[in-house]
Amino acid sequence: MSALFHAGISGARGRMGRAVSQVLDARDDVVVAARFDWGETADLSLCDVVIDFSTPEASVALAKTCVERGGPALVIGSTGFTPEQDAEIEAAARTLAIVRSGNFSLGVNILIGLVEHAAQRLDPRDWDIEVLEAHHRRKVDAPSGTALMLGEAAANGRGVDLKTVRAAPYDGIHGERETGRIGFASLRAGGIVGEHTVLFASEDETLTLSHSAIDRSLFAKGAVAAAAWVRTRRPGLYDMQDVLGFRQA
Ligand SMILES: NC(=O)C1=CN([C@@H]2O[C@H](COP(=O)(O)OP(=O)(O)OC[C@H]3O[C@@H](n4cnc5c(N)ncnc54)[C@H](OP(=O)(O)O)[C@@H]3O)[C@@H](O)[C@H]2O)C=CC1
Numbered sequence: 001m002s003a004l005f006h007a008g009i010s011g012a013r014g015r016m017g018r019a020v021s022q023v024l025d026a027r028d029d030v031v032v033a034a035r036f037d038w039g040e041t042a043d044l045s046l047c048d049v050v051i052d053f054s055t056p057e058a059s060v061a062l063a064k065t066c067v068e069r070g071g072p073a074l075v076i077g078s079t080g081f082t083p084e085q086d087a088e089i090e091a092a093a094r095t096l097a098i099v100r101s102g103n104f105s106l107g108v109n110i111l112i113g114l115v116e117h118a119a120q121r122l123d124p125r126d127w128d129i130e131v132l133e134a135h136h137r138r139k140v141d142a143p144s145g146t147a148l149m150l151g152e153a154a155a156n157g158r159g160v161d162l163k164t165v166r167a168a169p170y171d172g173i174h175g176e177r178e179t180g181r182i183g184f185a186s187l188r189a190g191g192i193v194g195e196h197t198v199l200f201a202s203e204d205e206t207l208t209l210s211h212s213a214i215d216r217s218l219f220a221k222g223a224v225a226a227a228a229w230v231r232t233r234r235p236g237l238y239d240m241q242d243v244l245g246f247r248q249a
């Protein structure tokens with residue numbers, strides 16, 4: 001356990017906010033100093049770090065508030081950001097320490113490395129890449145933040161920018177699959193916590209790399225580990241690869 005610190009929870013009454021609350025309450029090195037949701041104010045001066053699972057709009061607003069008042073540090077788990085909102089978070093991280101990730105699980109962050117490794121070695125002229133994800137019926141964004149991170153890992157492995165190779169969703173008469181594209185497919189059903197698969201397919205064989213989340217406390221535990229890590233960091237935009245020590249400076 002690390003030294004005592006004070007944490008706030010943004011999106012506190014949501015599914016993830018409640019999971020984070022449970023994880024924090026079970027630790028004796030953290031005091032929960034603020035819990036807030038849409039339209040509520042909180043005394044951020046009581047917090048060393050805020051853990052935020054809310055919405056992209058709320059995360060951007062919170063980051064701006066933290067910049068204006070010079071802290072606290074942030075852990076952002078919300079997904080579904082537009083490119084403009086991504087840029088707002090990047091700007092905030094010039095003066096604020098922020099860990100942002102579409103997935104705080106250890107398994108997914110290992111999977112990212114495996115996907116990059118495979119994509120680097122499988123010739124795009126022979127191998128297609130598709131990212132598949134399934135989530136609960138209440139999820140509002142697609143593809144999931146994790147699927148996009150996996151797509152980015154695949155694109156990095158190929159040395160290309162995901163923005164330029166992302167396939168449009170297949171629907172109707174969509175024509176033959178274009179070589180080198182990375183596609184995404186999403187399912188929404190029941191209470192599925194989070195399923196992700198990266199499919200590599202050639203004419204002769206397929207390779208599938210998959211992760212299943214069994215309980216969302218998994219994400220909460222990772223976010224709390226990120227909070228303990230980030231509260232003493234210099235300003236910057238970090239992710240779970242940094243927290244886990246997978247990316248050395
Ligand atoms: N990175 C990761 O590992 C994970 C990320 N997520 C992502 O986290 C986000 C939240 O997911 P989940 O908990 O399932 O969603 P929920 O809809 O259950 O919770 C979202 C919460 O955010 C609150 N909220 C909305 N606006 C604000 C605001 N301005 N300030 C503070 N709180 C606000 C909502 O309050 P109200 O209901 O009053 O509007 C609600 O309590 C999603 O983007 C999801 O994709 C989820 C799981 C893991």
Ligand SMILES: O=C(O)C1=N[C@H](C(=O)O)C[C@H](O)C1
Binds near residue numbers: 102135143194
């Ligand atoms: O909304 C969720 O539930 C989840 N969202 C994250 C995502 O968009 O990837 C992470 C996890 O899969 C659960």
